[in-house]
Amino acid sequence: MSDPTHPSPAVQPTDDLAAGAAGGPEALTDAGTVSTERLADYLDSGREPYDPLIEDDPACLAQLVALERLRALSSELVESDVETAPAPDPSWIAGVMDRVRLESRTGRDIPLASPDVRSTVHITEGAVRSLVREAGDSVPGAVVVSCGLAGDVGIADAPIRVDVAVSVVYGADLRHVADLVREAVAAALARQTEIVVEALDVTVRDVHLGAREAGQ
Amino acid sequence: MDEATTDDSTVGAGALPDDGAAPPGGPAADLATTLSQDQLDDLALELGVLVSETEGVARVHARPGAIEIARQAVGGLTAVVASVTARAGVGVPPSTGEAAGRPQAVVTLAVTDDETRVVLDVTVHEAASGPAVARAVAARLLAHLEARALPAPTIDVRIVGTSS
Amino acid sequence: MPVDLSDAADGTLASRAAEGDERAFEVLLRRHLGLMTAYATRLTSSRADASDAVQEASITIWRELPGLQTPDAVRGWMMTIVSRKAFDLIRRRRPAADVDELEVPSTDGAHDDPERRAQSSDAMAALQEALGRLPAAQRRVWTMREVGGESYADIAERTGSSVTAVRGQLARARESLTREMEAWR
Numbered sequence: 017m018s019d020p021t022h023p024s025p026a027v028q029p030t031d032d033l034a035a036g037a038a039g040g041p042e043a044l045t046d047a048g049t050v051s052t053e054r055l056a057d058y059l060d061s062g063r064e065p066y067d068p069l070i071e072d073d074p075a076c077l078a079q080l081v082a083l084e085r086l087r088a089l090s091s092e093l094v095e096s097d098v099e100t101a102p103a104p105d106p107s108w109i110a111g112v113m114d115r116v117r118l119e120s121r122t123g124r125d126i127p128l129a130s131p132d133v134r135s136t137v138h139i140t141e142g143a144v145r146s147l148v149r150e151a152g153d154s155v156p157g158a159v160v161v162s163c164g165l166a167g168d169v170g171i172a173d174a175p176i177r178v179d180v181a182v183s184v185v186y187g188a189d190l191r192h193v194a195d196l197v198r199e200a201v202a203a204a205l206a207r208q209t210e211i212v213v214e215a216l217d218v219t220v221r222d223v224h225l226g227a228r229e230a231g232q
Numbered sequence: 233m234d235e236a237t238t239d240d241s242t243v244g245a246g247a248l249p250d251d252g253a254a255p256p257g258g259p260a261a262d263l264a265t266t267l268s269q270d271q272l273d274d275l276a277l278e279l280g281v282l283v284s285e286t287e288g289v290a291r292v293h294a295r296p297g298a299i300e301i302a303r304q305a306v307g308g309l310t311a312v313v314a315s316v317t318a319r320a321g322v323g324v325p326p327s328t329g330e331a332a333g334r335p336q337a338v339v340t341l342a343v344t345d346d347e348t349r350v351v352l353d354v355t356v357h358e359a360a361s362g363p364a365v366a367r368a369v370a371a372r373l374l375a376h377l378e379a380r381a382l383p384a385p386t387i388d389v390r391i392v393g394t395s396s
Numbered sequence: 397m398p399v400d401l402s403d404a405a406d407g408t409l410a411s412r413a414a415e416g417d418e419r420a421f422e423v424l425l426r427r428h429l430g431l432m433t434a435y436a437t438r439l440t441s442s443r444a445d446a447s448d449a450v451q452e453a454s455i456t457i458w459r460e461l462p463g464l465q466t467p468d469a470v471r472g473w474m475m476t477i478v479s480r481k482a483f484d485l486i487r488r489r490r491p492a493a494d495v496d497e498l499e500v501p502s503t504d505g506a507h508d509d510p511e512r513r514a515q516s517s518d519a520m521a522a523l524q525e526a527l528g529r530l531p532a533a534q535r536r537v538w539t540m541r542e543v544g545g546e547s548y549a550d551i552a553e554r555t556g557s558s559v560t561a562v563r564g565q566l567a568r569a570r571e572s573l574t575r576e577m578e579a580w581r
Contacts, residue, residue, distance in 0.1 A: 092520055
């Protein structure tokens with residue numbers, strides 16, 4: 017266990033403990049220089065705040081730079097792993113998706129009116145979320161991030177609050193898009209459900225780049 | 233809750249003695265028990281086709297856990313026909329013991345002394361009105377079963393999605 | 397025509413998938429499948445085992461997505477599930493082995509291939525070889541930190557160790573690797 021750089025007497029061993037490497041002897045190299053853990057922590061923090069004990073000491077700095085090179089090379093190695101990996105087998109992915117579909121999130125059953133006492137008719141909460149998503153997605157520039165129903169959906173005619181959060185393409189009129197989403201969702205709910213919508217709230221939670229801006 | 237249980241084949245008459253001894257009394261019971269398993273199979277398939285042909289219906293699916301729902305809801309179960317497949321409507325493999333090429337029913341049909349319960353899930357076309365389609369499906373099934381002189385039919389339809 | 401999700405942010409995809417959007421889940425899975433597979437391959441040293449571990453991880457990810465409080469951090473979260481499944485698999489399939497003494501081949505297979513070695517830079521090949529010379533426990537901690545991006549706490553829990561010990565092993569691994577790479581330069 018030797019440290020490749022020369023010991024630097026200016027470094028206080030207690031700094032290592034302060035940095036959180038409270039492991040006693042493990043935290044220091046044999047020569048009592050700045051420990052690798054401390055250098056790694058410093059790298060993790062983006063070399064902020066500037067630490068003169070490391071940066072101004074040529075030996076420490078050399079060790080830090082060597083660690084940084086190792087980190088960069090490690091990233092390249094991982095990227096290479098990913099690039100050289102064989103393309104995913106379509107049947108492998110299909111197999112996963114088949115299993116996923118078995119566990120579809122239907123949620124609560126929401127009653128629909130039935131004129132005949134001998135029939136019960138419902139729509140699932142999952143189906144409602146799905147059609148809310150599609151309605152919101154259909155508005156140009158909008159992508160639904162999240163949607164939910166609050167209230168006693170199991171009771172017919174109970175007032176329900178509907179929440180929709182969207183991401184809007186950069187540059188669009190946020191309020192206008194939100195209004196269009198509200199209209200589209202309200203229309204879909206009216207056509208496909210019998211939910212009494214007490215409130216329909218559309219929030220712009222995020223902004224995303226359009227395909228053009230993203231350089232596609 | 234494990235909703236993915238697969239009951240590939242028809243579930244036999246649980247309450248009937250295996251040696252085919254005299255069925256429980258009552259005229260409805262006689263009707264129910266005089267229906268053979270094959271006839272029940274056919275009926276379930278028939279109902280499935282009826283539903284899929286209803287305007288606005290995109291797909292018919294087996295209700296996960298339908299057999300358990302049926303068992304809990306009704307007493308004196310005499311016969312249940314179901315195919316609760318894990319992959320409702322998609323690439324359904326023939327179950328062991330059934331004749332090759334015989335299609336799987338997706339409508340769950342539970343017949344008791346007093347009741348003929350039908351349970352199913354549907355995906356409706358996005359452009360249609362889901363509630364109206366589901367009610368139309370229920371009405372059709374009721375009409376079809378009334379004509380068959382089975383024990384009183386009850387229909388349980390659930391919309392699980394819309395299709396564009 | 398459903399909206400194009402291929403450029404949607406990780407957080408958007410995770411949120412939608414948590415609420416049942418299977419299409420969003422598939423996009424998310426495909427986006428990170430390469431990294432998940434690379435990670436599982438390095439942990440298990442077997443492409444076949446890695447494939448199984450990633451498949452189990454994918455189903456678990458689908459199941460547990462509704463519980464993820466920070467959808468934006470989904471990628472790191474997915475990687476912790478991959479390591480969980482990889483470790484489970486190693487324990488199941490090689491129960492007699494003490495994981496620390498597990499004989500891990502010196503390369504992960506990809507870099508054994510002469511064609512691939514020619515494609516990758518010499519520096520990367522040197523790093524790969526240096527990794528192979530590390531003690532198995534150090535290499536594992538290095539992999540979990542550098543490839544998996546896992547926290548010290550998660551690494552400690554997964555390996556049945558302590559944060560202090562993990563930091564120590566990682567430091568020793570990095571010292572060995574920097575020493576070899578600097579010498580190589």
